Amino acid sequence: MPNSAGHTLKAFDEDLDRLRALISQMGGLAEHAIRESMRCLVQRDLEGALRIVENDKKLDALEVETERRAIQILALRAPMAGDLREIVAAMKISSVVERIGDYAKNIAKRVPALGNAKADEAIALLPEMARIATEMVHDVLTAFVERDADAAVRVCARDQAVDDFYNSIFRTLLTYMMENPQNIGQSVHLLFVAKNIERVGDHATNIAEMVYYAATGQHLTERVKQPRDEI
Amino acid sequence: MNNMTKEKLPIESTSPVPMPSTAIAAEAAADQRQEMGGAEPAEPSSLDDHRPPASPSAPVVEVAPDTGPELDAGRTPKMRADKIHVFYGEKEALKGVSIEIHDDRVTAFIGPSGCGKSTFLRCLNRMNDTIPGARVTGDITLDGEDINGPAMDVVQLRARVGMVFQKPNPFPKSIFENVAYGPRIHGLATGKSELDAIVEKSLKRAGLWDEVKDRLQESGTALSGGQQQRLCIARAIAVDPEVILMDEPCSALDPIATAKIEELIHELRGRYAIAIVTHNMQQAARVSQRTAFFHLGEMVEYGKTKDIFTNPRETRTQDYITGRYG
Numbered sequence: 001m002p003n004s005a006g007h008t009l010k011a012f013d014e015d016l017d018r019l020r021a022l023i024s025q026m027g028g029l030a031e032h033a034i035r036e037s038m039r040c041l042v043q044r045d046l047e048g049a050l051r052i053v054e055n056d057k058k059l060d061a062l063e064v065e066t067e068r069r070a071i072q073i074l075a076l077r078a079p080m081a082g083d084l085r086e087i088v089a090a091m092k093i094s095s096v097v098e099r100i101g102d103y104a105k106n107i108a109k110r111v112p113a114l115g116n117a118k119a120d121e122a123i124a125l126l127p128e129m130a131r132i133a134t135e136m137v138h139d140v141l142t143a144f145v146e147r148d149a150d151a152a153v154r155v156c157a158r159d160q161a162v163d164d165f166y167n168s169i170f171r172t173l174l175t176y177m178m179e180n181p182q183n184i185g186q187s188v189h190l191l192f193v194a195k196n197i198e199r200v201g202d203h204a205t206n207i208a209e210m211v212y213y214a215a216t217g218q219h220l221t222e223r224v225k226q227p228r229d230e231i
Numbered sequence: 232m233n234n235m236t237k238e239k240l241p242i243e244s245t246s247p248v249p250m251p252s253t254a255i256a257a258e259a260a261a262d263q264r265q266e267m268g269g270a271e272p273a274e275p276s277s278l279d280d281h282r283p284p285a286s287p288s289a290p291v292v293e294v295a296p297d298t299g300p301e302l303d304a305g306r307t308p309k310m311r312a313d314k315i316h317v318f319y320g321e322k323e324a325l326k327g328v329s330i331e332i333h334d335d336r337v338t339a340f341i342g343p344s345g346c347g348k349s350t351f352l353r354c355l356n357r358m359n360d361t362i363p364g365a366r367v368t369g370d371i372t373l374d375g376e377d378i379n380g381p382a383m384d385v386v387q388l389r390a391r392v393g394m395v396f397q398k399p400n401p402f403p404k405s406i407f408e409n410v411a412y413g414p415r416i417h418g419l420a421t422g423k424s425e426l427d428a429i430v431e432k433s434l435k436r437a438g439l440w441d442e443v444k445d446r447l448q449e450s451g452t453a454l455s456g457g458q459q460q461r462l463c464i465a466r467a468i469a470v471d472p473e474v475i476l477m478d479e480p481c482s483a484l485d486p487i488a489t490a491k492i493e494e495l496i497h498e499l500r501g502r503y504a505i506a507i508v509t510h511n512m513q514q515a516a517r518v519s520q521r522t523a524f525f526h527l528g529e530m531v532e533y534g535k536t537k538d539i540f541t542n543p544r545e546t547r548t549q550d551y552i553t554g555r556y557g
Contacts, residue, residue: 007554078513080540080552217542 015073016083019090020145022066026097027141029059031134033104034200038127040111041193052108059101066094082217086147089214093144096203096210100137103196110189122172122190129165130197132158136204144211152211153220155204162201169194302534309334309474309504310355310392315369317350317359324350326528327369332474337496337505339515339536342525343556348508351525352476355506356392357385373474390417393467397479399459401451401466406443409451409462410434413470429469436502437465438495457488464495468503475499477507481514493518512552516540524548 006013033052040048070091073079079087136155143151173187173194212220308331317325325347332338332355340348350359357378359365371378378388390413401409410430413419420426430447434440439461443454451462460480467475477496481489496505496518509515515522515536522539524532524547532539532548543549550556 005550005555008556009554012554077554080512080516080554081543081549083553084541 009077012073012077012079012083015069015077016086019066019069019073019087022062022069023090023093023097023141024145026059026062026066026094026101027137029055029062030097030100030104031138033059033101034107034130034134034137034197037104037107037111038130040108041114042123042127044111044114044116046112049108049111053105056101056105059098063094063098067091070094082147082214085214085217089144089210092210093141093207096207097137097141100200100203103200107193107196110193113189114186122169122176122187122194125165125169125172126190126193126197129162129169129194130200132165133162133197133200133204136162136201137207140204140207140211144207144214147211147215149212149215152208152215155208156220159201159205162198166194166198303331303333306333308332309374311370311372312351312354313370313372315351315354315367315371317347317354317368318366319362320364324528325354328525328530330523330530330533332504332506333521334504335501336521337500337507337519338521338523339519340506340508340523340525341510341512341515341551342531343551344510346525347528348523348525349478351530352478352506352508355474355476356389356394358389358394360385390470391472392474392476393470393472394476394478395460395463395467395480398483399456399463401454401459401462403450403452405448406434406451406454406462407447410465410469413466417470419470433465433469434462436468436499437461438491438498439465455488457484457491460484460488460492461495464492464499468499472503474504474506477505479508479510482510489514512540524551526551 033055036048036052039045040052070087073087074084077083136158140152140155143149143155170191173191176183177187209220212218310332312331313329315325315328316323328347328351330338330351340352342348353359354367354371355378359367367379373388373391377383378392402412404412407430410433411420411426414426414429420429431440431444434443439458442458443449443462451459454462460483464475464480481492484492493514496507499505500520507515507518519536522534522536523530524539524543524545526547532543532545534544539548540552543552547556
């Protein structure tokens with residue numbers, strides 16, 4: 001249900017804008033962290049990887065701040081209906097985005113362990129896979145800020161591509177490991193990296209569900225059985 | 232779990248109307264039970280208790296529609312208003328309002344000032360009769376009986392459909408007399424002891440007995456605002472009404488007195504059909520099971536309170552309850 005105008009109480013709108021801005025900021029940091037982790041992985045940039053680990057603290061702090069503000073709005077503004085759904089979604093989304101940051105951190109921590117892994121094919125696929133996953137995160141958070149349920153649905157559809165990448169990388173790494181047991185250590189690390197990125201895609205899909213509910217008041221899973229327009 | 236998201240998103244499902252799983256249906260039924268009368272289903276004995284009974288003859292749980300015209304279909308309303316128009320002289324204050332008031336339920340009317348919610352409430356026991364120039368059209372029935380029909384005695388009607396007003400308005404008489412007055416003029420008590428019993432029962436139901444039992448002969452106007460309002464509620468229930476109408480019963484009270492009245496409404500709802508007009512949306516959300524939103528003389532939306540406040544269907548409702556109106 002679209003809101004027709006701003007609140008009579010403008011400070012309420014400002015509160016909500018700040019909350020949305022925090023989510024956007026968190027999203028930006030998480031996307032950057034994933035992209036950086038890929039660059040560090042490909043270039044074996046150990047210092048860069050350390051920076052990613054260090055920068056994750058910012059994301060943690062922003063999650064705390066988002067929760068604090070959301071609770072403040074709940075307490076002081078007693079939000080209803082679409083506002084209420086949006087604020088609850090913001091709280092949930094912030095913790096999911098924080099998790100995405102953790103995945104980037106996890107990938108960064110694996111960079112030193114990779115040494116000069118030979119698994120070129122898998123390493124070549126990972127950045128592209130990560131690009132799709134981070135774009136999903138970016139687009140779903142844009143959908144949240146713009147309350148665009150349709151855009152959220154479109155994000156869900158792209159998760160399949162990420163999953164396909166994962167399956168492909170999985171098979172490639174399996175082959176490496178079978179070829180030579182010495183490859184197992186590095187391959188397992190790369191497998192976890194791929195798994196982390198796959199999880200980022202899943203999380204983007206979860207966020208899409210939250211955005212859909214916040215914007216429409218319906219769960220995405222209910223969408224098929226109850227077309228809103230008919231009632 | 233690689234396929235987790237796929238499981239979570241059955242949007243590819245080919246079945247257009249998937250059957251709700253039994254767990255969901257049971258939850259909805261429990262939800263309904265809670266709405267109907269407060270009493271929870273049988274004591275939970277194990278963690279599995281939220282599932283329907285495992286007996287082979289377990290009834291199929293019907294899930295009532297949450298909103299729309301089918302809401303409450305099949306339930307006989309206590310009062311039914313059909314296409315009510317009210318004119319104050321030339322001005323049309325209500326433009327065809329239809330609504331049902333049910334037993335065991337609190338129905339809240341919300342909306343901005345001048346939207347017609349109080350006017351509508353006053354139709355339900357013909358309080359608009361007393362306003363010169365007011366004209367009401369449409370049908371209102373109480374247990375299927377036309378309240379504007381020739382067979383309806385308006386004094387009797389107001390005993391069956393009691394009212395509590397915004398400002399506590401006890402009679403300038405003793406606490407006892409305030410409550411005893413109605414039963415006496417309606418001939419509900421045959422003797423002093425019977426009248427005493429009615430007064431005590433009414434004051435107990437209104438949650439006031441313990442505070443006033445030792446000073447029943449003191450003036451009702453000497454009580455605090457919250458106590459006065461509960462006295463007015465005791466007065467209304469003393470004549471054994473079937474419906475209680477409340478027009479902003481807490482707007483002149485402090486938060487503690489308000490909480491007491493709300494608790495009282497919660498307790499009374501099992502015994503009477505209650506309709507309440509309130510400007511305080513949090514109050515409507517707290518005390519009611521059904522909410523109707525009025526705007527400019529129309530009833531814009533009616534539905535379960537939990538739906539109205541989390542997911543209203545109409546933009547006007549959303550704008551009002553989220554503070555975007557005007």
